[in-house]
Amino acid sequence: MHIMEGFLPPLWAALWFAAIIPFWILSAKRVKKIYEDAPHLRMLLAMMGALVFVLSALKIPSVTGSCSHPTGIALGAILFGPLPMVLLGTISLLFQTILLAHGGLTTLGANAFSMAVVGSFVAWGTFRATNKIGTPPAVCVFFAATLSDWSTYITTSLQLAAAFPATEGGFFASATKFLALFGVTQIPIAIAEACLAALVFNLLTKYNPEDLRELGFLRTPKKISAPETK
Amino acid sequence: MKNWLLLLASIALFVTPLLYFANDSSAEFSGTDDKVETAVNEIQKDYSPWLRPFWSPPSKEIESSLFALQASLGTGVIAFGFGWLAGKKNAGKL
Numbered sequence: 001m002h003i004m005e006g007f008l009p010p011l012w013a014a015l016w017f018a019a020i021i022p023f024w025i026l027s028a029k030r031v032k033k034i035y036e037d038a039p040h041l042r043m044l045l046a047m048m049g050a051l052v053f054v055l056s057a058l059k060i061p062s063v064t065g066s067c068s069h070p071t072g073i074a075l076g077a078i079l080f081g082p083l084p085m086v087l088l089g090t091i092s093l094l095f096q097t098i099l100l101a102h103g104g105l106t107t108l109g110a111n112a113f114s115m116a117v118v119g120s121f122v123a124w125g126t127f128r129a130t131n132k133i134g135t136p137p138a139v140c141v142f143f144a145a146t147l148s149d150w151s152t153y154i155t156t157s158l159q160l161a162a163a164f165p166a167t168e169g170g171f172f173a174s175a176t177k178f179l180a181l182f183g184v185t186q187i188p189i190a191i192a193e194a195c196l197a198a199l200v201f202n203l204l205t206k207y208n209p210e211d212l213r214e215l216g217f218l219r220t221p222k223k224i225s226a227p228e229t230k
Numbered sequence: 231m232k233n234w235l236l237l238l239a240s241i242a243l244f245v246t247p248l249l250y251f252a253n254d255s256s257a258e259f260s261g262t263d264d265k266v267e268t269a270v271n272e273i274q275k276d277y278s279p280w281l282r283p284f285w286s287p288p289s290k291e292i293e294s295s296l297f298a299l300q301a302s303l304g305t306g307v308i309a310f311g312f313g314w315l316a317g318k319k320n321a322g323k324l
Contacts, residue, residue: 002263006279007270047311053304057297061247065257066265092300100296101286102263160266164273174273181269185262192243195236200308202233207315 001071001114001156001182002096005104012163017109020086023117027086034084041080044204044211048076049088051200056092056115060192062185070193071115071152074123074145075200079215082120089116114155123148137205137217138198145197149190153182 008016034041055072062068072092076085090112096102103111126144131137157178166173205212212218251257270277287293 005283006281050304050307057301061259067259068262101283188243192240195240199236
């Protein structure tokens, strides 16, 4: 999903920066709030940022004979809400841009929007929706991570199509072209990402039930009946 | 969902494409991100990026070691976190 340096015309690059800046500001405020008001959650938040680092570094082979990578954004967005992950995802994108020449500074706005904004909000929304109808939490995480990954790559395809409409067929012809390039490759990779996200979630419920309970992911056992926070 | 099943499924998803294309040299397993360049030029022949990265890894080896660095930084934090959580959970029980 990394659009390479210089591969969006200046006007489009500027437009995506304009779109992402409000999210960066809101995200920074949210992270600061968690950092100050709930210091015991710092470790969990750092782990969610680290998950993006690991998963977005893994190039996974796919059934199309191409390689692509997961994003790792979903679990953090599910646990902390979509906003904090906007900043954490951007940090990972910056690392890859500066050290690996993967992605670009001019395309950072567009890349952060597809991965950290669309990916986060889709993950969070999918989790909430599936959880509401009584699906087990780990299964909700699985669906949320799959859709989050797909939606990121769909967004990238549409961003490219908008910047490069075909002479014949315009935006839709280009969108089909880019979706064909990214879409099929991403199907199994999104599922692999979802398996790993559900795995980490399961481990967290085992090793960190207190924090998950505080964030509202585990039902408080009746016997203990902890006082309701908020 | 059982953890071993999830781990097995993600390994299977990694290995299956490699086995499927084992005897097919047309599968290069190149990155989709890099293929965008060709796709863009098919749509707009004269497009060339208006800015190039100011630095890029001089070889594939150095690039892969930097990717490994990224993954190990992440793994380090996650592993430390789980160790810390397990320690906190078991504190007082020992």
